[in-house]
Amino acid sequence: MLASPLVSAVLPDRPPFVIRARLVSPLAVGGALDLRDGRLEVDAEGRIAAVGPWPAVGDGAAVVGGSVVSAAGSTVPVIDLRPFAVLPGLIDLHAHLPQLPNAGLGFGLPLLEWLERYVFPLEREFDADAADRLAPAAFRAFAAAGTTTAMLYGALWEPSTDRAFAAAEAHGIRAVIGKVMMDRLSYDEDPRTQAATLELSLRQSAELCQRWHRRDGGRLLYAFTPRFAVSCSADMLRESAALADAAGAHWQTHVSEDAGEIAEVERLFPEARDYLDVYDRAGALGPRTVLAHAIHLSDREVGRLAESGARVAHCPESNLFLSSGTMPLARYLEAGIPVGLGSDVAGGPDPSIFRAMRVGAYVQNARRVAGLDTAPILGPLDWLRLGTLDGARALGLGESIGSLEVGKEADLIAVDVAATAPLGEGAGGPVGSSGPELDDPADLLSRLIFRSHPAMVRGAWVRGRRLAGPPAAPDSPVQPVS
Numbered sequence: 001m002l003a004s005p006l007v008s009a010v011l012p013d014r015p016p017f018v019i020r021a022r023l024v025s026p027l028a029v030g031g032a033l034d035l036r037d038g039r040l041e042v043d044a045e046g047r048i049a050a051v052g053p054w055p056a057v058g059d060g061a062a063v064v065g066g067s068v069v070s071a072a073g074s075t076v077p078v079i080d081l082r083p084f085a086v087l088p089g090l091i092d093l094h095a096h097l098p099q100l101p102n103a104g105l106g107f108g109l110p111l112l113e114w115l116e117r118y119v120f121p122l123e124r125e126f127d128a129d130a131a132d133r134l135a136p137a138a139f140r141a142f143a144a145a146g147t148t149t150a151m152l153y154g155a156l157w158e159p160s161t162d163r164a165f166a167a168a169e170a171h172g173i174r175a176v177i178g179k180v181m182m183d184r185l186s187y188d189e190d191p192r193t194q195a196a197t198l199e200l201s202l203r204q205s206a207e208l209c210q211r212w213h214r215r216d217g218g219r220l221l222y223a224f225t226p227r228f229a230v231s232c233s234a235d236m237l238r239e240s241a242a243l244a245d246a247a248g249a250h251w252q253t254h255v256s257e258d259a260g261e262i263a264e265v266e267r268l269f270p271e272a273r274d275y276l277d278v279y280d281r282a283g284a285l286g287p288r289t290v291l292a293h294a295i296h297l298s299d300r301e302v303g304r305l306a307e308s309g310a311r312v313a314h315c316p317e318s319n320l321f322l323s324s325g326t327m328p329l330a331r332y333l334e335a336g337i338p339v340g341l342g343s344d345v346a347g348g349p350d351p352s353i354f355r356a357m358r359v360g361a362y363v364q365n366a367r368r369v370a371g372l373d374t375a376p377i378l379g380p381l382d383w384l385r386l387g388t389l390d391g392a393r394a395l396g397l398g399e400s401i402g403s404l405e406v407g408k409e410a411d412l413i414a415v416d417v418a419a420t421a422p423l424g425e426g427a428g429g430p431v432g433s434s435g436p437e438l439d440d441p442a443d444l445l446s447r448l449i450f451r452s453h454p455a456m457v458r459g460a461w462v463r464g465r466r467l468a469g470p471p472a473a474p475d476s477p478v479q480p481v482s
């Protein structure tokens with residue numbers, strides 16, 4: 001059994017509350033916070049009001065029964081989550097909402113063939129009814145994986161994107177979503193002209209942006225989402241970038257993922273210097289732009305990407321699931337390119353960002369052994385930073401989420417480290433956050449990354465509000481784990 005099933009009865013549903021737990025987080029100034037017995041206070045607005053060691057008797061705030069006197073002088077409930085560890089919520093910079101039912105299918109195919117065989121038929125069916133049925137389950141699946149912020153592509157259809165936003169609003173997850181835009185190589189079977197498709201796509205995207213961008217105090221954001229250069233005319237790329245700029249919204253697309261895709265872009269845009277230049281000519285590169293993959297860039301493209309301020313969503317599990325390649329992460333970080341992590345479901349087979357960290361770490365190891373990267377490999381706490389604070393910074397949200405620091409919004413997860421124990425609880429050796437070998441926070445993260453258990457995330461919160469999905473939530477009873 002997982003440890004402490006009774007905790008499900010006391011996980012806080014909404015702020016204010018004070019959590020007692022092990023706290024591990026990257027810090028904005030660099031380095032990591034690690035409090036073995038920590039105290040994290042969330043105020044009534046869902047912001048982190050205090051972070052520190054749990055006070056000893058007679059030292060600071062007194063615990064009276066199940067409550068404590070807060071920094072603001074009011075009485076708030078104390079939730080003892082030991083032996084769980086509390087981390088910042090994970091940030092998935094790249095996934096495809098309509099594709100979750102396909103996760104795990106199509107291994108090893110080249111991108112363009114995989115799209116035609118597996119993805120376009122599925123997305124074509126993603127209408128408003130499908131979104132009503134699937135989007136709530138998808139958001140629960142993200143939260144169960146520890147993701148509290150997801151940047152998502154919808155399908156081509158405005159109504160289903162609208163319903164996906166409504167589902168995100170109701171669920172409580174933080175989300176950046178966009179209607180996919182395509183005015184060629186599309187699964188839209190309507191016989192209208194390309195010009196009419198362009199006009200319709202721009203209008204519908206602008207309407208969705210107006211309706212949803214910055215909804216609920218900025219918890220929901222809009223991203224103009226031209227699929228990739230193969231599916232978009234130069235006009236569509238340029239006009240969508242202009243609309244995003246005018247609205248202060250994000251702009252997301254794919255770049256340089258697969259050899260066949262790159263060859264097709266060269267054919268379609270003979271005037272462009274390279275793949276990145278197609279987006280550069282559209283005026284689309286800047287700090288609100290998130291480019292997925294970017295794994296086969298030339299030296300010129302790496303330099304220009306760094307200079308432009310555009311962000312990269314690194315999706316290592318997808319890059320190996322499809323036969324795409326490996327990304328020179330160390331080189332990008334050295335060049336100063338802001339990078340976060342993406343699951344790219346269903347190009348990646350799993351929504352877990354812990355899994356993305358694991359595969360990303362293996363890829364970097366393999367590249368180093370093969371002599372492709374000479375920089376030192378990243379450690380487990382570096383991977384946590386990529387999946388939390390760096391992801392937040394990539395979205396321009398580094399001041400408000402991504403770490404357990406005072407003043408930030410309380411986007412948190414509670415993780416049952418015992419679920420990762422190699423021999424199970426009671427079989428000897430370190431089984432949880434109290435185990436001697438897990439004193440070092442890097443060891444604790446190493447367990448979470450390399451022995452991720454699908455049920456180890458026991459609670460997820462956005463602004464201190466608990467999300468449905470993790471197995472301790474009332475709608476999803478705790479399952480025994482053998």
Ligand SMILES: [Zn+2]
Pocket residue numbers: 094095096254292344347
């Ligand atoms: Zn993708």
